[in-house]
Amino acid sequence: MRRRAAVARGAVIVLLGLAAAFVAPDPAPALPAGAAAAADARPGSYTFTPGARTVAGTKGTTDAVLLDPGHTYRSSLPRNGRLYYRLRLTAADTAYVPVTAVPPADATVSATDGIRVSLRDANGASCFYASALIGAGLSPRPVTALAQREAGKALCQGGGTYYLLVERLDAEGSGAAAAPEPWDLEIAPATEPVLAEAGPTTAPRTWDSATPEPLTGTARDRSGGTGFATARPLGQGIWRTRLSPGETRFYKVPLDWGRRLHASADLDGAPGHGYVGGALNLSLHNPVRGYVDDASLGYTGAPKSAALAPLPPVEYPNRYAVPARVTSVRFAGEYYLVLHLSTRLAGTFGQGPFGVTLRVRVVGRAQAGPAYAGRAVPDDVFTVTDEDREEALTGNTGDGTGDPVMRLVAVGGIGTGTVLLLVLGGWTAAARRAHSRASAQKPMA
Structure with a gap:
């Protein structure tokens, strides 16, 4: 109790300081490095994981470089390239x-x-393959495909050497021949252990597939990150950002076992006449960046919305389903929402920026997860912590970014109504002090 009271007193002091700043604001502080990078990011830029190891893929398996789970790697893929890596x-x-x-x-x-x-596998048999395409927006953007080897499946059993093959897909007439620059790659291997005790081996038969009512209320500003590593935390709520044509922004939503995510994106109206297909793309990826679902919208300048399909609760047996949007919701952790605004909007509707509203709903009762027989790599990839939940509320990513008032709410356990009273009270007190100082400085008649 003493600690909570001390935190609350500290929150009051800081909030009064913030309120006084409304009367006599200080010069704008410098943005932290992460926020500055996001603010200065050029359309189309991508922020790779800090400290990622740079490796080169090879044309054959003989001298393929070894990738260790838990580490992130940078590489590049030439046009018409086929490159191997080893695990x-x-x-x-x-x-x-x-x-x-x-x-x-x-x-x-x-x-x-x-x-x-x-x-x-070492004999060249394919365990699994997937692809990721640019899509109807016809706009260069980061695309992510997930290769996997599932323990217990018929193919690729046993320990040993495996090879990752990455291939570039170039459509005829795409213009790639005139712009043959390589595409940068980010590779982030992870592993999941088996269960300590065998569980169900079939997907859940029923779940509520009804689309929930959209959230209403006042939106809060929250800009996104420029890569998976800099994804901005989000919780349930209505969030606003502004995108210029060609920009991609990343967010992450912590999902416990048993909880469900629903998300939609609204693109504001803009002056102009015409039509752009795939103008805004909203995609969802699971904690290992695997594709879950996406939605895009065509745009005529009128406000338009796109929503992800209803998703099941996060459960281990979902992996035994067939649809990607079910089988990919197989573990707890941070799920990534990615927004991309097509470059083609600029030609018809101007350079923007365009207002985008994200509506995020998280429902369902959190449950205990299954007991694993070993540890995942990275060890926190399939977990949700109290810190993750706090970051989703405040937007703080540990680099000083985020909403300082909401951070105090989360840490101090005080309500938003109390915050408003404190800020208003601090504002009034500061104004009175300023008035008293001015009166004291007047010359006496």
């Missing part, structure tokens, strides 16, 4: 190898340009 996996672990490809911001692309990834 060492145990028989018990399920391996996930997401590959994010980043085209140059000025690249000319088609809807079917993209990448294909596959994981293969």
Whole structure:
């Protein structure tokens, strides 16, 4: 109790200081490094994980470089490229190898340009393959495809050497021949252990697939990050940002076992006449960056919305389902929402920026997760902590960014109504002090 009271007193003091700042504001402080990078990011730029190791893919498996789960790597993929990387996996672990490809911001692309990834055993047998395409927006943007090897499945059993193959997909007539620059890659392998005790091996048969009522209320500003590593935390609520054509922004939402996510994006209206297909794309990725679902909207200048399809609660047995949007919601952790605004808007509706509203709803009762027989790598990838929940409320990412008032609410346990009273009270007190100082300085008649 003494600690909570001390925190609350500290919150009051800081809030009064913030209120006084309304009367006599100080010069704007410098942005922290992470916020400055996001603010200065050029359309199409992508922020790679700090400290990512730079590696080169090879044309064959013989000298392929080793990738360790838990580390993030940078590489590049030439046009028409086919590159190999090597992994060492145990028989018990399920391996996930997401590959994010980043085209140059000025690249000319088609809807079917993209990448294909596959994981293969030492004999060349393919365990799994997936692709990620630019899509209808015809706008260069980061695209992510997930290769995986699932323990217990018929293919690719046993420990040993496996190979990641990354291939560039270039459509005829895309203009790539005129702009043959390589695409940058980010690779972030992870592993999931088996369960300590065997559980259900079939997907849940029923779940509420009804679309929830959209959230209403006042939106709060929250700009996104420029990569998975800098994704900005979000919780349930209505969030506002502004995007220029070509920009991509990343957010992350912590989801406990048993909880469900629903998200939609609204694009504000703009003057102009015409039509742009795939003008705004909203996509969802799971904690290992695997594709879950996406939605895009065509745009005529009138306000328009796009919503993800209803998703099931986060449960381990979802992996036994067939639809990607079900099988990918298989573990707790941070789920990523990614917004991209097509470069093609600029030609018809101007350079913007355009207002975008994200509506995020998280429902369902949090449950205890399954007991694993070992540890995941990275060890926090399938967990949600109190710190994650706090960051989702405040927007703070540990670098000083975020809403300082809401951070005090989260830490001090005080309500938003109390915050408003404190701020208003502090404002009034500061104004009275300023008036008293001015009166005291007047010359006596």
